[in-house]
Amino acid sequence: MMMKKSFKNLALAFLTIPLAFSCGQRENKQATNNEVLDTVKQCYTSSFEGDSATLNLLIIDSNKVEGKLVINYAEKPKNDGIVRGEFKGDTLFVDYSFKIGEGTTEFSNPLALLKQNNDLKLGVGQIETLFGRSYFVKNKPISFEKGKFNFVRTECK
DSSP states (O other): OHHHHHHHHHHHHHHHHHHHHHHHHHHHHHHHHHHHHOEEEEEEEEEETTEEEEEEEEEETTTEEEEEEEEEOSSSOOEEEEEEEEEETTEEEEEEEEEETTOOOEEEEEEEEEEETTEEEEOBOOEEEETTEEEEOTTSOOBSSSOSOEEEEEOOO
């Protein structure tokens, strides 16, 4: 008799563990949804010697970034694509996947933008490609003085 009671208690304990775990998971999912709501939209424009650019960003959880970058060149077809990355300190590192003009081929380059007050300054650095993916070369400085685009924060449309 005592054995049956212990078995029932043990079975009951095993049945409540998954229930408790699933309730905890729902709470985590709700927290995740709340974090997604912590999204800020920021828009920027820049121009340099006849070229212009617009950068629209969604900043998620204060450091993850997704957005759109369009660069209109005076003498060449435009670059139109998306950026994805994150802030590391005061520098935004993104992968820029874009198409040139009306082309269908997609290109990808890393970009680094230094946050200065409310603006973002595009940097220039040495890039290497490894296994089909481009990266900034480690231990080589990125120059934010040589970059031609200084993105000024504007009102989002």
